Amino acid sequence: GEVKEQEVFMGDFPLMTEKGTFIINGAERVIVSQLVRSPGVYYTEQLDPSGVNIYGATIIPNRGAWLEFESDVNRNIYVRVDRTRKIPVTVLVRALGYGTNSQILELFDQDPSIQLTLERDNSDSEEEALVEIYKRLRPGEPPAVESARSLLETLFFDPKRYDLGNVGRYKLNKKLNHGVLYQENEDGTKEFIRHLTKEDIIASIRYFLELMNGERLPDDIDHLGNRRLRSVGELLQNQFRIGLSRMERVVRERMTIQDVEVITPQVLINIRPVVAAIKEFFGSSQLSQFMDQTNPLAELTHKRRLSALGPGGLSRERAGFEVRDVHHSHYGRMCPIETPEGPNIGLIGSLSTYARINEFGFIETPYRKVDKEKGIVTDEIVYVTADEEDEYVIAQANAPLDEEGRFINNRVNARYGSEILVVPVEEVDFMDVTPKQVWSVATALIPFLEHDDANRALMGANMQRQAVPLLRTEAPFVGTGMEWKTARDSGVVVIAKNSGVVERVTAREIVIRTDDGDVEKHRLLKFSRSNQGTCINQKPIVKRGQRVEAGDIIADGPSTDMGELALGRNVLVAFMTWEGYNYEDAILISEKLVKEDVFTSIHIEEYECDARDTKLGPEEITRDIPNVGEEVLKDLDERGVIRVGAEVRPGDILVGKVTPKGETELTAEERLLRAIFGEKAREVRDTSLRVPHGETGKIVDVKVFSRENGDELAPGVNELVRVYVAQKRKISEGDKMAGRHGNKGVISRILPEEDMPFLPDGTPVEIVLNPLGVPSRMNIGQVLEAHMGLAAKALGMHIATPVFDGASEKDIQDALLKAGLPGSGKTKLRDGRTGEYFDNEVTVGYMYVLKLAHLVDDKIHARSMGPYSLVTQQPLGGKAQFGGQRFGEMEVWA
Incomplete structure (x- = not known):
C-alpha cells in the first residue's frame, strides 16, 4: 500500500515566439491553421437515377465510430455503424431499449417509413437486435447478448472511446434543439457530455424523418458554419494525445512484467513516444511549414493562412469543384481573392482582415x-x-x-x-x-481593387508576397491606408514598449530612458539572412533626445519606410509600344534604375561545411591543403576559415578541409609511430567547401561550432562552419517585375537614359509598358493608379484610396487639374533618339512597381565539362547538377 512519488521529465516542447512562429532546428516555422468539417450531425439529399430522392445522415465525432443513416428507393431507412454493412434502423432503436414494435411506432408518431422498415426487421426483442448488430460488427465471433451490449456501450456511450468534443456537442444540440447539455460533477460543476446519448440518436432519426417528409432542408457541407478551424494548440494537443496513449501502452506492459517492490514512476514511464510525436508534428507534418520570410507581408500572410489539406482534412485529388468554390458564408471570414493558382486553388485561403x-x-x-x-x-x-x-x-x-x-x-x-x-x-x-472586411490583408493592399478583374487581383495579391526587400525603400504614393498596420503587425519593425526619451542611437541598438527612469534597450538586426535568402536589416528612425510614446515605431525593418509597408518603388511609367521590346508583357526599363540602385536588393546565401569522423580517421578543418598554392589561401585565417569582408568568386575556397584517403588500413605499430612522431605526410585529399559555380559576393559572417567548445552537434560531426555570402543584385534583363494589379512581366532590355521617351519638360520616363496588357486582362486599376500617382507626386503628398471605398474617376481628374496637369492624364511624348513627337498622346504616371523573387541570377546557367549519368552516359539536367540543356524533340526536327 506504499505510494511512491517522483518528478518525471516529460520531454521538451517548442515554445511560440512573440511573432507567432516556432524555431525548429534553428529555422523559423509556422503552423498553419486547418479547416476541417466540424463534428456534429449532417443531412444530405441526392437524386437517384429512378427519380426518387435518397436521404442520408451522418453523426461525425471528433474521434470514435461514425453513425450513418440512409434511405433507399422504397423509403426504407437503414443504419451503418462504423462503416459496416447496413441494417434496418429499427434494429438499432430496439437495441437501445425500445423492444416492441408498438414502442418504436409510438416513439416516431406512427411514421410510414418506420412501418415499412419494421417489415424488413427480423428481430423482435432488444436482445435479438443486440446480437444482430454484434454479428455485423464482429463477424465470425460467437454472438452473446452481454458482449453485444458492452460493445454498443463502448462504441458510442463511453467517453474514452467516443468524443464529440465541446464543438460537436454544441452543434448537435443546436441542430436537434434538445437539451442533453451538461452532466453535474460531484463538486457541482457542469460539464459538457462529450459522448452520444440515446436521446441524441432518437432525435437525429426524428430529424431524418422530418427531412424525408420535406419539413426540413439538407445541410450544405461547404458552409463555414459546418467547417471549423483547428489552430496550433489543438493540432498539438491531438499529437500529444497520440503520444500519451502510446506511452500508456508501454506503462501497462512494464507494470505486468516488473516486480512491485522495486517499481518507481521513473522506471515505468518512457517519454520517447511523447517526444517523438511532438517532434514528428513540428518536423514533418503537412501543416508545419518553413516560414515564408521573403518580405513582411509574406510573413504576416503565412500566419493567417487557412488550409483544408493535411491529416484529417482533404486531399488534392479527392477535392472536387464545390469545396474549392467561393461560398456566400466566406463573406468577411475568408478572402474570396487570395488563394494559390494551380492544384491547391480554393483549398488554401487567407483569413479576412477583421x-x-x-x-x-x-x-x-x-x-x-x-x-x-x-x-x-x-x-x-x-x-x-x-x-x-x-x-x-x-x-x-x-x-x-x-x-x-x-x-x-x-x-x-x-x-x-x-x-x-x-x-x-x-x-x-x-x-x-467596412468594405475592407471581405478581403485579406494582401488583397486590401491593392488600390482601386474595385476596378480590377478577380483573376488578376488574385495574381496581384499573391505577387506582393514575392516582392524582394530593396536596398532603398519607398512607401507608395498611392496606397490603401493598410500599409502602416500591416508593417506594424508583421513584427519586422521595432516598437517602443514604454514612453520616454531616446538616450542613445547607434546602428546596432536604441536606448530609451523611460519616464520611470528605467533603461529600455532594443537590439537591431543587421544584415541577417531570412529563410528565403533575402536580407533582414533594421535601421533606427528616431534621433537622440527625441520623445517617444509607448507603441511608437522606432526602427524600420526590411521593406518598410518610416513604419509603412514599402515593397517596391514609385517609378515613372509610360503605356506605349517601343520597337517591339515590350511585346508579350515584356518590360523596357531605363538605365537610370540600374545606375541609381533603384531596384537593387541584397541577397545572403548560407554555405556550411562539417568535419566528421570517417572510418579512416577524423576530417580536419585546416589551412594546410595539399597541392594548393598560397595565392588561393590568401583570404583564409590560420584555422582555414575565410575572413569576414573577403570578396569571393566561383571556385574560391571558403573553408579548407582535408579527409583521410584510405589506400591501406594502418597497422597498430604504424599508428603508434605516427602518434609519436606526428607524421603529417599521411594520405589526405582536399574536400574543401568552395563557392559554387555562378555565385559571387562578400563574406558577411562566419560561425564556427565545435565539440570542444561544448556546442551540440549531430552525431559524428566534430566541427561545423557556416559562411554567409552577400551579393548586391542590381536589376537586369530577365528579372521579373510586377505592379500590384497582377500586371507582371520580364525585363527585355535596359535602354540608356537618353534614348528613353521623354516628357515635354525633358524628364525621361523610367519604364515603358505595353498598353495591350490592359484591355484583355481587365485590370484597369493600374491605369487609375498611374494617373493618381502622377497627381500625388506633383502635389507632393501620399494618397490612401481604401478598397471599394476609394477615389472615384472624378476625384482623380480633380487631383490632376489641381496639380496643373491635363485632366486626361495623357501627355505628348518625344522619342529620345530623334527628339520627334510620337504620333499620339501617351498615358504617363507614377506606378508602384515590385521586383519579384524570380531573379535571373538564380536561373541563368552555363555548363562546361560536367557530370554524366552512369546509365545512359548523357549529361545530367538542371542547374543544381551543373547539367546541360536538353536537345529536345523540336530541336531534333530543326
Missing part, C-alpha cells in the same frame, strides 16, 4: 447592430458566426447614413443568406463594418 475565431473554432466577422425601434445604425459591434448570419438581413458598409446614423434612402442593398436583395430599411438587422 475576422476572428471563437472558442469553438468557427470564424466570426464583425457587424454594426441596427436599432430597429429607432431606425438607427448604432456603433455597437457584434461578432457573428456563419450559421447565425444566415438568419439576418445585412446592409452594405457604403450605404449612405445621415449624422444621427439613419439610412438616407428608403431601400438599401442588403444580403440575406446567399442572396443579394434590395430591402426596405425597416428590415435591416446589421450593417457591414
Whole structure:
C-alpha cells in the first residue's frame, strides 16, 4: 500500500515566439491553421437515377465510430455503424431499449417509413437486435447478448472511446434543439457530455424523418458554419494525445512484467513516444511549414493562412469543384481573392482582415447592430458566426447614413443568406463594418481593387508576397491606408514598449530612458539572412533626445519606410509600344534604375561545411591543403576559415578541409609511430567547401561550432562552419517585375537614359509598358493608379484610396487639374533618339512597381565539362547538377 512519488521529465516542447512562429532546428516555422468539417450531425439529399430522392445522415465525432443513416428507393431507412454493412434502423432503436414494435411506432408518431422498415426487421426483442448488430460488427465471433451490449456501450456511450468534443456537442444540440447539455460533477460543476446519448440518436432519426417528409432542408457541407478551424494548440494537443496513449501502452506492459517492490514512476514511464510525436508534428507534418520570410507581408500572410489539406482534412485529388468554390458564408471570414493558382486553388485561403475565431473554432466577422425601434445604425459591434448570419438581413458598409446614423434612402442593398436583395430599411438587422472586411490583408493592399478583374487581383495579391526587400525603400504614393498596420503587425519593425526619451542611437541598438527612469534597450538586426535568402536589416528612425510614446515605431525593418509597408518603388511609367521590346508583357526599363540602385536588393546565401569522423580517421578543418598554392589561401585565417569582408568568386575556397584517403588500413605499430612522431605526410585529399559555380559576393559572417567548445552537434560531426555570402543584385534583363494589379512581366532590355521617351519638360520616363496588357486582362486599376500617382507626386503628398471605398474617376481628374496637369492624364511624348513627337498622346504616371523573387541570377546557367549519368552516359539536367540543356524533340526536327 506504499505510494511512491517522483518528478518525471516529460520531454521538451517548442515554445511560440512573440511573432507567432516556432524555431525548429534553428529555422523559423509556422503552423498553419486547418479547416476541417466540424463534428456534429449532417443531412444530405441526392437524386437517384429512378427519380426518387435518397436521404442520408451522418453523426461525425471528433474521434470514435461514425453513425450513418440512409434511405433507399422504397423509403426504407437503414443504419451503418462504423462503416459496416447496413441494417434496418429499427434494429438499432430496439437495441437501445425500445423492444416492441408498438414502442418504436409510438416513439416516431406512427411514421410510414418506420412501418415499412419494421417489415424488413427480423428481430423482435432488444436482445435479438443486440446480437444482430454484434454479428455485423464482429463477424465470425460467437454472438452473446452481454458482449453485444458492452460493445454498443463502448462504441458510442463511453467517453474514452467516443468524443464529440465541446464543438460537436454544441452543434448537435443546436441542430436537434434538445437539451442533453451538461452532466453535474460531484463538486457541482457542469460539464459538457462529450459522448452520444440515446436521446441524441432518437432525435437525429426524428430529424431524418422530418427531412424525408420535406419539413426540413439538407445541410450544405461547404458552409463555414459546418467547417471549423483547428489552430496550433489543438493540432498539438491531438499529437500529444497520440503520444500519451502510446506511452500508456508501454506503462501497462512494464507494470505486468516488473516486480512491485522495486517499481518507481521513473522506471515505468518512457517519454520517447511523447517526444517523438511532438517532434514528428513540428518536423514533418503537412501543416508545419518553413516560414515564408521573403518580405513582411509574406510573413504576416503565412500566419493567417487557412488550409483544408493535411491529416484529417482533404486531399488534392479527392477535392472536387464545390469545396474549392467561393461560398456566400466566406463573406468577411475568408478572402474570396487570395488563394494559390494551380492544384491547391480554393483549398488554401487567407483569413479576412477583421475576422476572428471563437472558442469553438468557427470564424466570426464583425457587424454594426441596427436599432430597429429607432431606425438607427448604432456603433455597437457584434461578432457573428456563419450559421447565425444566415438568419439576418445585412446592409452594405457604403450605404449612405445621415449624422444621427439613419439610412438616407428608403431601400438599401442588403444580403440575406446567399442572396443579394434590395430591402426596405425597416428590415435591416446589421450593417457591414467596412468594405475592407471581405478581403485579406494582401488583397486590401491593392488600390482601386474595385476596378480590377478577380483573376488578376488574385495574381496581384499573391505577387506582393514575392516582392524582394530593396536596398532603398519607398512607401507608395498611392496606397490603401493598410500599409502602416500591416508593417506594424508583421513584427519586422521595432516598437517602443514604454514612453520616454531616446538616450542613445547607434546602428546596432536604441536606448530609451523611460519616464520611470528605467533603461529600455532594443537590439537591431543587421544584415541577417531570412529563410528565403533575402536580407533582414533594421535601421533606427528616431534621433537622440527625441520623445517617444509607448507603441511608437522606432526602427524600420526590411521593406518598410518610416513604419509603412514599402515593397517596391514609385517609378515613372509610360503605356506605349517601343520597337517591339515590350511585346508579350515584356518590360523596357531605363538605365537610370540600374545606375541609381533603384531596384537593387541584397541577397545572403548560407554555405556550411562539417568535419566528421570517417572510418579512416577524423576530417580536419585546416589551412594546410595539399597541392594548393598560397595565392588561393590568401583570404583564409590560420584555422582555414575565410575572413569576414573577403570578396569571393566561383571556385574560391571558403573553408579548407582535408579527409583521410584510405589506400591501406594502418597497422597498430604504424599508428603508434605516427602518434609519436606526428607524421603529417599521411594520405589526405582536399574536400574543401568552395563557392559554387555562378555565385559571387562578400563574406558577411562566419560561425564556427565545435565539440570542444561544448556546442551540440549531430552525431559524428566534430566541427561545423557556416559562411554567409552577400551579393548586391542590381536589376537586369530577365528579372521579373510586377505592379500590384497582377500586371507582371520580364525585363527585355535596359535602354540608356537618353534614348528613353521623354516628357515635354525633358524628364525621361523610367519604364515603358505595353498598353495591350490592359484591355484583355481587365485590370484597369493600374491605369487609375498611374494617373493618381502622377497627381500625388506633383502635389507632393501620399494618397490612401481604401478598397471599394476609394477615389472615384472624378476625384482623380480633380487631383490632376489641381496639380496643373491635363485632366486626361495623357501627355505628348518625344522619342529620345530623334527628339520627334510620337504620333499620339501617351498615358504617363507614377506606378508602384515590385521586383519579384524570380531573379535571373538564380536561373541563368552555363555548363562546361560536367557530370554524366552512369546509365545512359548523357549529361545530367538542371542547374543544381551543373547539367546541360536538353536537345529536345523540336530541336531534333530543326
